[in-house]
Amino acid sequence: MSEHIIEHWVNNAPFSGTSSATADVTNPATGAISGRVRLASDADAHAVIATAKKAAPGWAALSLAKRTQIVFRFRQLLDERKADLGAIITSEHGKVLDDAIGEVSRGLEVVDFACGIAHLIKGEFSEQVSTGIDVHSKRQPLGVVGIISPFNFPAMVPMWFFPIAIAAGNAVVLKPSEKDPSAALWMADLWREAGLPDGVFTVLQGNKVAVDALLDSPDVASISFVGSTPIARYVYERASLAGKRVQALGGAKNHMVVLPDANLDLTADSIVNAAFGSAGERCMAISVLVAVGPVIDELLPRIQSRVGTLRVGDGTLGCNMGPVVTREHRDKIVSYIDGGVSAGAKIVIDGREIKVADRPDGFWVGPTVFDHVTTDMEIYTDEIFGPVLSVVRVDTYEEAVELVNSSPYGNGVALFTGSGxxxxRFENEVQVGMIGINVPVPVPTAYYSFGGWKDSLFGDTHAHGMEGVRFFTRAKVITSRWLDPSTSPSPELQLAFPTND
Incomplete structure (x- = not known):
C-alpha cells in the first residue's frame, strides 16, 4: 500500500512542492503512523505566497454580494459535514469525537458572523462638514494574510481568522500544525466546493522554515498566531520588524476561584469538565483551582468521585477523554507530574500509570490532581498543557485575586460564587482578558473578541468579533468637495492651515 502523503494546497488542488522532507503524523490513540506531511522549503513557501498574492486583487474586486454568497455556501457545507471533519480531528489530535465536533461548531459561529460582512465593514458619511465639503470612510482588505495555527484546535482556531479575512476580501495562507495537518486540507477542499476562486485559500504545510517565510515575506500583510508564549513573542517581534500587523495569542495558566458560597456540585462538574476536557490541551483549560477558606474540604471529594467515573480511551469509542497528541508530549506531562511529587505537592489523583487495554500503544495520561500546591512549584508556574489540576489554598477573596493578578498570564479566569x-467586584479587579462567572471556560461568542492580557497576547488586537474585522481591513477617510455647477466660485488663495467653517 502506498504511503499517505499530506500535501500543501494551491489553486484549489493538492501541491507537492519541491522539498522531499516530511514528518510523521500519528494516531494518538494507537501510536500508529497514519501519514506523512510535507515540510515546505523556503522556495515552496514563497511559491504558495505568490499564488495568494496573484489571487488577492481579483477576490478583493469581487462584489460583497458574491463574496458573501460563497462564504454562506461554505457555511452550509460545513454545517452539513461537520461530523466528517470531527472524525479527521479525532484521528490526528486524539480528542473524543463529540469534543471534535464541538470544536467545529464553535468555529462555525465565526463563519456565521462573517456572513454579515456587508454590514461589518460599512463606512461612515458626514455631509457638509465644512461649506461644500463632505467626509466619508471605507474599509478595504489588506491583501495576503498569514495564519499560523496550533495543534490543539486544528479547525476552530483557523476559523477564528479565515472566515472574516476571506469575507473582507483578503487571500489567506494557512500554516497548520504538522502534528494534525489534514483538517486544513479538508476545509480547503470545502472552500473549493463552495466556489472560492483559485488561490484565495492556500495551505502551507511545514515547520519553522514555513513559519519564518510567512513572517519575513514582504507580500504577507499580517500574521495571526496562536501558540505558546515564547513562540508568540518570537512571532510578534519578527513579524513586527518586517512591518506586518500581528495578533499573536500566547499561553495561559487559567485559574478558577471558588468562594465558600459557591454551588459545590456545579463547581465540581465544571472543574472536571474544564480541567480534563480534550486531555487538558486547551489554552482555556482550568489548570489551577484557587480554593478560598474551607470550601476545598467539601469540594475535593466531589472532584474525586467525578474523576472516578471518567473513561479514558480511544476518542472514536464513546470515551470521556482521549490521549494527548504525541508520545513526546505525554512524556513531558509525566515529567511535570514527577516534578510536582518531588516538590512536595500532595498527589490526590495520579494519571501516570493509566492503561488502556485495547490501545496499549496510545499516548495516555490520566486525570491528575495535586493539592497543597504552592506558587513556586513548576506545576503551578508552567503551562503544562495536559490533564493536570493544581489546587492552591488561600484564606480570603483578596488573596485569591492577588494570586491571579500576580500571574504573568492573563488569558482566562473563572469565579464560582453565589454572590452577585x-x-x-471580581470582574473589575481581576487583570485577565476573559472572565467566567459560574462558567468554567469563558470562550466568547463570535461577535465578541477572544484574547487575553499580559503574556497571553502580543499585539493589540484580539481574535474575531469587531476587533477581527478591523484587523483584516484598513481604513481610508476621504474628504471631498464637488462644486455646485449652478454657482461660480470666487477665486481665492489661502495659505493658512484649512479650518472648517
Whole structure:
C-alpha cells in the first residue's frame, strides 16, 4: 500500500512542492503512523505566497454580494459535514469525537458572523462638514494574510481568522500544525466546493522554515498566531520588524476561584469538565483551582468521585477523554507530574500509570490532581498543557485575586460564587482578558473578541468579533468637495492651515 502523503494546497488542488522532507503524523490513540506531511522549503513557501498574492486583487474586486454568497455556501457545507471533519480531528489530535465536533461548531459561529460582512465593514458619511465639503470612510482588505495555527484546535482556531479575512476580501495562507495537518486540507477542499476562486485559500504545510517565510515575506500583510508564549513573542517581534500587523495569542495558566458560597456540585462538574476536557490541551483549560477558606474540604471529594467515573480511551469509542497528541508530549506531562511529587505537592489523583487495554500503544495520561500546591512549584508556574489540576489554598477573596493578578498570564479566569456583589467586584479587579462567572471556560461568542492580557497576547488586537474585522481591513477617510455647477466660485488663495467653517 502506498504511503499517505499530506500535501500543501494551491489553486484549489493538492501541491507537492519541491522539498522531499516530511514528518510523521500519528494516531494518538494507537501510536500508529497514519501519514506523512510535507515540510515546505523556503522556495515552496514563497511559491504558495505568490499564488495568494496573484489571487488577492481579483477576490478583493469581487462584489460583497458574491463574496458573501460563497462564504454562506461554505457555511452550509460545513454545517452539513461537520461530523466528517470531527472524525479527521479525532484521528490526528486524539480528542473524543463529540469534543471534535464541538470544536467545529464553535468555529462555525465565526463563519456565521462573517456572513454579515456587508454590514461589518460599512463606512461612515458626514455631509457638509465644512461649506461644500463632505467626509466619508471605507474599509478595504489588506491583501495576503498569514495564519499560523496550533495543534490543539486544528479547525476552530483557523476559523477564528479565515472566515472574516476571506469575507473582507483578503487571500489567506494557512500554516497548520504538522502534528494534525489534514483538517486544513479538508476545509480547503470545502472552500473549493463552495466556489472560492483559485488561490484565495492556500495551505502551507511545514515547520519553522514555513513559519519564518510567512513572517519575513514582504507580500504577507499580517500574521495571526496562536501558540505558546515564547513562540508568540518570537512571532510578534519578527513579524513586527518586517512591518506586518500581528495578533499573536500566547499561553495561559487559567485559574478558577471558588468562594465558600459557591454551588459545590456545579463547581465540581465544571472543574472536571474544564480541567480534563480534550486531555487538558486547551489554552482555556482550568489548570489551577484557587480554593478560598474551607470550601476545598467539601469540594475535593466531589472532584474525586467525578474523576472516578471518567473513561479514558480511544476518542472514536464513546470515551470521556482521549490521549494527548504525541508520545513526546505525554512524556513531558509525566515529567511535570514527577516534578510536582518531588516538590512536595500532595498527589490526590495520579494519571501516570493509566492503561488502556485495547490501545496499549496510545499516548495516555490520566486525570491528575495535586493539592497543597504552592506558587513556586513548576506545576503551578508552567503551562503544562495536559490533564493536570493544581489546587492552591488561600484564606480570603483578596488573596485569591492577588494570586491571579500576580500571574504573568492573563488569558482566562473563572469565579464560582453565589454572590452577585462578589462577582461584580471580581470582574473589575481581576487583570485577565476573559472572565467566567459560574462558567468554567469563558470562550466568547463570535461577535465578541477572544484574547487575553499580559503574556497571553502580543499585539493589540484580539481574535474575531469587531476587533477581527478591523484587523483584516484598513481604513481610508476621504474628504471631498464637488462644486455646485449652478454657482461660480470666487477665486481665492489661502495659505493658512484649512479650518472648517
Amino acid at each position: 456583589g462578589a462577582a461584580r
